[in-house]
Amino acid sequence: MSLFSQPTTPGGPTLAEVGEFGLIDMITAGLPERSDVLIGPGDDGAVLTIDGPVVCSVDLLIEGVHFKTQWSPAESVGRKAIAVNVADIEAMGGTATGAVVGFAAPPDTPQAWVLDFARGLRAECDTTGVALLGGDITRSDEIAISVTVFGTLEGRAAVTRSGARPGDxxxxxxxxxxxxxxxxxxxxxxxxxxxxxxxxxxxxxxxxxxxxxxxxxxxxxxxxxxxxxxxxxxxxxxxxxxxxxxxxxxxxxxxxxxxxxxxxxxxxxxxxxxxxxxxxxxxxxxxxxxxxxxxxxxxxxxxxxxxxxxxxxxxxxxxxxxxxx
Amino acid sequence: MSLFSQPTTPGGPTLAEVGEFGLIDMITAGLPERSDVLIGPGDDGAVLTIDGPVVCSVDLLIEGVHFKTQWSPAESVGRKAIAVNVADIEAMGGTATGAVVGFAAPPDTPQAWVLDFARGLRAECDTTGVALLGGDITRSDEIAISVTVFGTLEGRAAVTRSGARPGDxxxxxxxxxxxxxxxxxxxxxxxxxxxxxxxxxxxxxxxxxxxxxxxxxxxxxxxxxxxxxxxxxxxxxxxxxxxxxxxxxxxxxxxxxxxxxxxxxxxxxxxxxxxxxxxxxxxxxxxxxxxxxxxxxxxxxxxxxxxxxxxxxxxxxxxxxxxxx
Structure with a gap:
């Protein structure tokens, strides 16, 4: 159903004008093929082959708390969203291989901002060897980004916070x-x-x-x-x-x-x-x-x-x- | 660093008063032990044994878009947050086994609301056989919930959206x-x-x-x-x-x-x-x-x-x- 009227925006289309599905198509176009990604974006869920137990972590990035749009270009927000989660997988001794992203933003957000953000997501995924598996897009009053990263321990035991010993x-x-x-x-x-x-x-x-x-x-x-x-x-x-x-x-x-x-x-x-x-x-x-x-x-x-x-x-x-x- | 002054709240403590770490402790206390959960909440990442390829899905629930606090009791919001994601895993022909949750809310949110929400999360996890693996909690201006659910295909091929044939x-x-x-x-x-x-x-x-x-x-x-x-x-x-x-x-x-x-x-x-x-x-x-x-x-x-x-x-x-x- 029509939730918003279509605003007029001299600076380019907004999310309300592009729509959820148009946006998803733009973000996921031309993702690289990978042999471990059995099913990528575009279905109810994604399917990823992982070697052994799955190590996973989620982080939220909220506009005004974790970033300010006037302080951080959209591409850097996308890169940071992946980086902070991959760091969590690294901290378990794991190797990150896949990510799903939730993205919520106001309808008047410029499409250009979102595409720059998505470019950053994909760039950091490429740097880290992480497959962008899919996500969810919805509207909100402030930009809220959720990234969940999965990875493998490649047969190693996880390194937790609880193993430090006196003398280390x-x-x-x-x-x-x-x-x-x-x-x-x-x-x-x-x-x-x-x-x-x-x-x-x-x-x-x-x-x-x-x-x-x-x-x-x-x-x-x-x-x-x-x-x-x-x-x-x-x-x-x-x-x-x-x-x-x-x-x-x-x-x-x-x-x-x-x-x-x-x-x-x-x-x-x-x-x-x-x-x-x-x-x-x-x-x-x-x-x-x-x-x-x-x-x-x-x-x-x-x-x-x-x-x-x-x-x-x-x-x-x-x-x-x-x-x- | 101190981001908020401590508001006075006659109706019980708020998130600002309890703090992120106190809240996490309350939400994750006494989670049931499971043999497939190698590492649960409380570390940088969680580790879950999954049989074969991992099927995963993420959904965001935004206050005012997917629920209104005056229309939905907090416990029902928690239950819905799990249910809608498990439905995505079901739709791939999979069985959901684990979930990570991102939760963002204003500092003046009553602790009681969050604990009721968490009770709903845990109730629906119990109903569906999903392990609550961990999450992230942060502040925001509106309540934003991100749930990522993982599951197994138990050796079956995933059922996608693309296999319907004329005559079906x-x-x-x-x-x-x-x-x-x-x-x-x-x-x-x-x-x-x-x-x-x-x-x-x-x-x-x-x-x-x-x-x-x-x-x-x-x-x-x-x-x-x-x-x-x-x-x-x-x-x-x-x-x-x-x-x-x-x-x-x-x-x-x-x-x-x-x-x-x-x-x-x-x-x-x-x-x-x-x-x-x-x-x-x-x-x-x-x-x-x-x-x-x-x-x-x-x-x-x-x-x-x-x-x-x-x-x-x-x-x-x-x-x-x-x-x-």
Whole structure:
């Protein structure tokens, strides 16, 4: 039934003008063929061959919470939507192979925005080897994106948050603090340092390193989305250990120095509590840390005090991001 | 970081007061153990053993589009969110075994609403044999729910929309028109007939009948979400056939008679174009139609005219629901 009148839009057609089915056709046209995709978009469900148990994760991206259309080009929103979910599969030690996407947007959303968004989805799927399997499109008052990614463990055991042992070391692969730095400058109306802004728009996930860590014998692993200390707190809690992070282990990258100086803050706040970079933190027996990973701390027996400390002391700032606080 | 001040709410705590992690703990407490769930909620991803290729589907439910909080109790929204996705797996001839849920809501949403919603999710998961594997919770301005369901084909080939052949018959299992009838009366401020309102709140999906149809040799199948004629149109288009629906095949149930009389409309409009009941329509070679299914039409060679006709003639009303028109 006709839910909307057809608005007049000088800037190109809107979703209300194109319609749900026209849009789906545009987004899914010419998807690459893959031997593991038995049935792709266009039916009630998709069918994907996966080697062994399925590892899966879902994330929502809400306009105004996870991205702002004035801060992030549509293509970067699409790329981020895939990247953050693939990071979750990596954090289990898995390899992502498929994704389904739910997309809700206001009827007056320009078609061009959606097609740019879809281009980003497909680009990041190509980068990560993920098949875009299908999805759902509907209307809403704000843009809401749901991505579910599936993958395989290729016969390995999953690496959970609960296996860290006293005596292990904590190692990091990928960035920490960059997205928060980008968010901080965008929030002040600036567009530079460009590297920080770009990191906020599309996280640079260390693709493939989850598998590397699993093969190296990682005892626990997590994707850094809430903030490094907060996420290490999840490992400490689930593993029943305490974790001490060593500030000296971090080199402060130039863009973070610049942002901290410009905003009158401490770059270590960005590094230790900024989330959304989707690097990987893992624990290893000492000596097992693979190339490309940096040791940033140690795992100890559970303590009476805070589960995560910095250089042996409580960190008195917020440890991360809770979407309802 | 603190995104919200803590509102004072005389009616009980809100999401902003409980927080994301507290809420997740409440929703996932005491989930039943299952041998196929290797890793459940609480890690970066979940791990589920699935027999053979994975069949999957995602649907979004947006407040104000797919449900209204004043028309549907929270528990029914949770049940519907699972049911509509399981129906998609059924429509592929599969059996649903796992689900991940994305949930976004305003910070001032009462915790009680969310817990009732979660109770509905879990109840429908129990009914359908689906494991609740995990999810994502975040804030938004309107309630947005994303459910992704996975399942197995148990060694069978998937039943797609594209296999209908001239000479097949079209059969229906489950309801058609009930949810639309409920929507029509709620939209006029009424709460009865109760059976129609309930059907709108939680569709009565014919669980297990997708597998029955697949085993009986269904040549194509679809879940009725957009409206019967619209969804048969998808089969006709993908299969390259035409379909004729026979009005006499339908008995008009009492609640639909009552709603049509009260709203001055034709009950067949509800039956033929109302969506959201999530019954199953499938095509079979004549003689293969399983028990519990009703023959409602025939599959013919492609025609010059409309792909779907009713008693041989074009249906001149809207054929169904497009979320952007």
């Amino acid at each position: 070391v904590v190692a990091l692969c990928g960035r920490s603090g960059w997205a928060a730095a980008g968010w901080a400058v965008l929030g002040r109306g600036f567009r530079s340092p460009r590297a920080a802004v770009t990191a906020y728009q599309v996280p640079e996930v260390p693709y493939g390193q989850g598998k590397v860590a699993a093969l190296a014998g990682a005892t626990s692993m997590i994707d850094i989305s809430d903030g490094l200390l907060a996420d290490l707190g999840h490992i400490a809690e689930r593993s029943g250990v305490s974790i001490d992070v060593h500030r000296d282990a971090f080199e402060v990258p130039d863009p973070l120095h610049a942002v901290a100086a410009a905003t009158g803050s401490d770059p270590y706040i960005l590094i230790l509590t900024g989330g959304e970079d989707h690097g990987l933190a893992a624990t290893f027996a000492d000596g097992d840390v693979p190339q490309g990973w940096t040791v940033i701390g140690t795992v100890d027996e559970p303590a009476d005090g805070p589960a995560v400390t910095v250089d042996g002391a409580a960190w008195d700032d917020s440890t991360g991001w809770d979407h309802y606080h | 018959v079209v059969a229906l299992c489950g309801r058609s028109g009930w949810a639309a009838a409920g929507w029509a009366v709620l939209g006029r401020g009424f709460r009865s007939p109760r059976a129609a309102v309930t059907a709108y709140q939680v569709p009565e999906v014919p669980y297990g009948q997708g597998k029955v149809a697949a085993l009986a040799g269904a040549t194509s199948m679809i879940d009725i979400s957009d409206g019967l004629l619209a969804d048969l149109g998808h089969i006709a288009e993908r299969s390259g056939v035409s379909i004729d629906v026979h009005r006499d095949a339908f008995e008009v149930p009492d609640p639909l008679h009552a709603v049509a009389a009260a709203t001055g409309s034709d009950p067949y409009i509800l039956i033929l174009t109302g969506g959201e009941d999530h019954g199953l329509a499938a095509t079979f070679a004549d003689g293969d139609v399983p028990q519990g299914w009703t023959v409602i039409g025939t599959v013919d060679e492609p025609a010059d005219g409309p792909a779907v006709t009713v008693d041989g003639a074009a249906w001149d009303d809207s054929t169904g629901w497009d979320h952007y028109h």
